Amino acid sequence: MKKKIITTLIALTLLNPITAAFAADAPKVSPTPTDTSGVDIAASAAIAIDANTGKILYAKNVDEARGIASESKLITAYLVYKAVKEGKISWDDEVSINDATQKLSRNNNLSNVVLYTDVQYKVSDLLDAALIASANAAAQALAIKLAGSEEEFAKEMTTQLNEWGFQDVHFINASGLNDHDVTGASDDENTMSAKAMAATAFHLYHDFPEVLDITKQPTKVFPEGKYPNITMNTFNLMLPTQAFYMEGVDGFKTGTTDKAGACFTGTIDRAGTRLITVVLDAKNADGKSDKSARFTQTKVLMNYVLDNWKYDKLDNKGTRLDKNKTVYVANAKTRNLKIALGEETAYWYRTKATVQTPTYKVEPLAGLEAPITKGQTVANATLSVAEDKLGYLTDDLTPVYPMVAMNEDKKANIFTTFIRWIADKVAK
Secondary structure (H helix, E strand, O other): OHHHHHHHHHHHHHHOHHHHHHHHHOOOOOOOOOEOOOOOOOEEEEEEEEOOOOEEEEEEOOOOOEEOHHHHHHHHHHHHHHHHHOOOOOOOOEEOOOHHHHHHHOOOOOOOOOOOOOOOEEHHHHHHHHHHOOOHHHHHHHHHHHHOOHHHHHHHHHHHHHHOOOOOOEOOOOOOOOHHHHOOOOOOOOEEOHHHHHHHHHHHHHHOHHHHHHHOOOEEEEOOOOOOOEEEEOOOOOOOOOOOOOOOEEEEEEEEEOOOEEEEEEEEEEOOEEEEEEEEEEOOOOOOOOOOHHHHHHHHHHHHHHHHEEEEEOOOOOOOOOOOOEEEOOOEOOOEEEEEEOOOOEEEEEOOOOOOOOEEEEEEOOOOOOOEOOOOEEEEEEEEOOOOOOOEOOHHHOOOEEEEEOOOEOEOOHHHHHHHHHHHHHHO
């Protein structure tokens, strides 16, 4: 029976090598505990992260898959930017509109800009419309341009999230609309966790920071230089001139469906600190949901993190963490190497925490052999804080600091090696 199972697993791997490769190469995503001790955000799920490191600074139900509505367009945007970078399309490429997309664009119950089958639209214009006006038909047109159909594009969305380490995702279209509004065939819609949504914004910001040049705009004319055109208005009411303006907010994307509720993935740059926040199914203080709740709760979340967390330098390069801490090298003349930090360390900590001093976990490098040179990396260190269990978006983002040898250490001679061998035998 055991042999049969192993044979089956090998066969499945050979039949689907791409999936197997993704599973092996994808970053590990560890569960994140809910921590609402500082403030309980009125939303079904909420998360805040440091945009530069991926450090999680607030978490509420972040691993549970939920509707994300038009926040889906951030994944669409990522794949558009990626396709341009890889030379598959260009920003000036013209996109034709089919009858179904034109019909979708004229649904007055949905956010849209009207598209015409007899007009060619630039890729850049359609992305502007998708991100500023949350234009669903524009997102659909981009999906068809990139993948040939929205169904195939949804598969590409899934593949991208899988590559980032997130498996519990479900996509049916590029816009985030409920399928009932597109095909009338079902009540299905895009779902994934708040953590996966934050990871999408994290990768979008890191790989294509120019996206903020779009998302920071309260208004823009669509399409540029063509007729007929309209002035698009942002759905992000935290931008300048908007009703819930908050200084430093310059992105990203709202989302609303009956199933998903009021959602918003936002970002703020304040005094050199950039945060990314996600609220899914936001509520007002009375427990009811409306489109303003996502902004009021995002503001509460952003202020909480800015007021209660700080990123600061910890130890300098060359610091010896523990005078008794050494790295063992079996064939070295002095087998216990004294070690020190190879670079400066820094960390996020709660400013009001009772325990702020982090501890280091040191792991020697595998296969170390003498001779060892002074300054050679011989171990890696990770740090943690007792009162912080939130971790990072994915485990590979956890900072790893090199530990270096404080002195050189030569290889032990044959006589010394023999004496050690005798001593080890006697000790046993």
